[in-house]
Amino acid sequence: MVRVRATIGLLAAAGLGLLLVSGGSATDPRTPAPLPGLPPPFLGTAAVGSGGLTAAVDSYGDVIDLRSGPAGRGLIDNPSDRQAAGTVAPTTGIVPRVRLGNGPWLPPWRADSVSQRYLPGTNVVRTVARFGNKRSVLTAGAGATSLAVVIAVSGAGAPSVSVSVADGVRCAREARAGRLDLLCSVGRAVPPVPGAAAEDVHGRCTRLLRAAAARDRRWLARAHPLGPGAPAWARAMYRRSLLTLRALTDRRTGAVAAGARDDWAYVWPRDASTAALAYAAAGYGTEARQVAGFLSRLDLAAAARFEGDGRPIPGRAAQGDAAGWVALANRSARWIFPRMA
Numbered sequence: 342m343v344r345v346r347a348t349i350g351l352l353a354a355a356g357l358g359l360l361l362v363s364g365g366s367a368t369d370p371r372t373p374a375p376l377p378g379l380p381p382p383f384l385g386t387a388a389v390g391s392g393g394l395t396a397a398v399d400s401y402g403d404v405i406d407l408r409s410g411p412a413g414r415g416l417i418d419n420p421s422d423r424q425a426a427g428t429v430a431p432t433t434g435i436v437p438r439v440r441l442g443n444g445p446w447l448p449p450w451r452a453d454s455v456s457q458r459y460l461p462g463t464n465v466v467r468t469v470a471r472f473g474n475k476r477s478v479l480t481a482g483a484g485a486t487s488l489a490v491v492i493a494v495s496g497a498g499a500p501s502v503s504v505s506v507a508d509g510v511r512c513a514r515e516a517r518a519g520r521l522d523l524l525c526s527v528g529r530a531v532p533p534v535p536g537a538a539a540e541d542v543h544g545r546c547t548r549l550l551r552a553a554a555a556r557d558r559r560w561l562a563r564a565h566p567l568g569p570g571a572p573a574w575a576r577a578m579y580r581r582s583l584l585t586l587r588a589l590t591d592r593r594t595g596a597v598a599a600g601a602r603d604d605w606a607y608v609w610p611r612d613a614s615t616a617a618l619a620y621a622a623a624g625y626g627t628e629a630r631q632v633a634g635f636l637s638r639l640d641l642a643a644a645a646r647f648e649g650d651g652r653p654i655p656g657r658a659a660q661g662d663a664a665g666w667v668a669l670a671n672r673s674a675r676w677i678f679p680r681m682a
Contacts, residue, residue: 369428370428370430370431371427371428372423372424372427372428372429372431373431373448373450374450375400375450376401376450376452376454376455379400379401379450379455380399380400381427382399382400382401382403382405382429382431382448382449382450383403383405383419383424383429383433383434384399384400384405384424385398385399385405385406385600385601385602386398386399386400386457387457387459387466388464388585388588388589388601389404389464389465389466389481389482389483389488389588390411390464390483390588390601391464391483391484391485391553391556391557391560391587391588391592392410392411392485392587392588392590392591392592392593393410393483393484393485393486393592394407394408394409394410394483394484394485394486394487394488394526394527395407395408395409395410395411395413395483395588395589395598395606396408396481396483396488396601397601397602398457398466398468398481400455400457400468401448401449401450401452401455401468401470402437402449402455402457402468402470402477402479402481403433403434403435403436403437403448403449404417404434404435404481404488404490405417405419405433405434406419406434406601406602406603406606407434407488407510407525408601408606409527410591410593410596410649411588411589411590411591411596411597411601411606411649412591412596412597412598412606412607412647412648412649413606413649414509415603415606416509416510416527417433417434418433419433419434419602419603420603421602421603421604421605424603431448435490435523436448436449437449437470437477437479437492437521439452439470439472439475439477439494441472441473441475447472449468449470449477449479451472452470452471452472452477453471453472453473454470454471455468455469455470455471456468456469457469459581459584460480460554462554462557462558462580462584463482463553463554463557463558463584464482464483464553464557464584464585464587464588465480465481465482465550465553465554465557466480466481466482467479467480475494475495476494476495477492477493477494478492478493478494478495479491479492480493480550482549482550482553482554483549483553484549484552484553485592486526486527487524487525487526487545487549488524488525488526489522489523489524489525489545489546489549489550489553490522490523490525490546491520491521491522491523491546491547491550492520492521492523493519493520494519494520495519509527509528510525510526510527510528511525511526511528512524512525512526513525513542513545514542515541515542515543517543520543522543522545522546522547523542523546524542524545524546524549557584557587560587561580561583561584563624563625564580564583564623564624564625565622565623565624567579579623582619583619583623586616586619586620588601589601589616590616590628590631590632591649594631594635594649594650595628595631595632595633595634595635596608596613596635596647596649596650596651597612597613597616597617597632597635598649599612599613599646607646607647607648607649607654608635608636608639608646608647608648608649608651609645609646609647609660610636610639610641610645610647610660610663610666610667611660611662611663611666613632613635613636613670614632614633614636614666614667614669614670615666616632617629617632617633617636617670617671617673617674618669618670618673620632620674621673621674621676622673626674629670629674630674630675632670632674633667633670633671633673633674634674635651636667636670636671637667637671638651639651639653639667640653641659641660641663641664641667642659643659644656644657644658644659645657645658645659645660645663
């Protein structure tokens with residue numbers, strides 16, 4: 342995992358908003374207490390991406406997991422053992438903070454209320470935190486190689502932002518009244534911006550979010566529809582499940598990660614095989630064949646889980662039923678289910 346190298350730059354003196362990209366600490370911090378009815382911070386509740394750069398966002402809008410691909414290496418240090426122990430540092434990931442007047446900087450888990458949803462038919466997630474008369478809206482979306490995070494704040498005051506970045510990812514940023522645009526990509530170089538002008542970051546982030554949403558909606562429109570008798574909740578669950586598969590499937594290789602989090606961002610043959618079955622049932626023949634093809638190239642006797650490039654991960658014995666699941670995935674990929682009436 343990549344640890345943080347703090348590089349703080351203050352951009353203004355008055356207002357609200359703080360963003361941190363961090364990799365944890367060698368000490369034993371405590372995970373902040375959650376808001377009533379919500380899970381603790383730093384547990385992923387939303388997957389962002391479409392098979393390229395992949396992020397997980399917690400219930401408060403913090404980007405708490407970032408990978409070069411669904412089964413790629415972690416770029417934010419948020420280990421699952423610290424999540425379980427409740428010792429995640431409160432500066433882990435991309436964390437927006439708001440300041441009320443001359444008071445302290447407040448992270449989203451100190452808000453009066455927080456709500457979160459995906460933009461309809463997409464893997465672009467929006468989180469709204471309310472602090473008194475201020476409303477902070479964080480929108481996160483990913484393309485193949487870049488992550489856009491936009492924080493807009495309404496209410497009295499103008500934003501003031503500082504940013505600290507990790508060694509595995511670089512971000513171009515622009516702060517303006519009531520808004521911060523952050524464009525991040527993997528590597529040591531700041532993402533190229535047309536004309537190298539900071540004000541272009543706003544346009545890049547806006548275009549990335551719009552393009553990501555449009556691609557997701559076009560992709561989802563290809564799915565077989567459910568039958569006419571399906572209730573609304575089933576249709577919503579069907580669409581969200583397909584979009585989750587899209588976020589967790591590497592668009593280049595067909596490697597399907599079991600989850601966008603530490604210890605699960607690997608290919609588990611049984612899980613990935615069920616993804617191939619789901620793609621086939623929904624009419625996504627290309628995706629089903631790509632996933633099945635990736636699984637067929639694995640040495641299933643070597644381990645229970647695999648890297649996104651097919652290398653086995655030591656530590657867990659091979660699953661005895663993996664070969665059967667992969668065979669079923671290959672069979673279903675050759676026979677795509679007909680559209681439902």
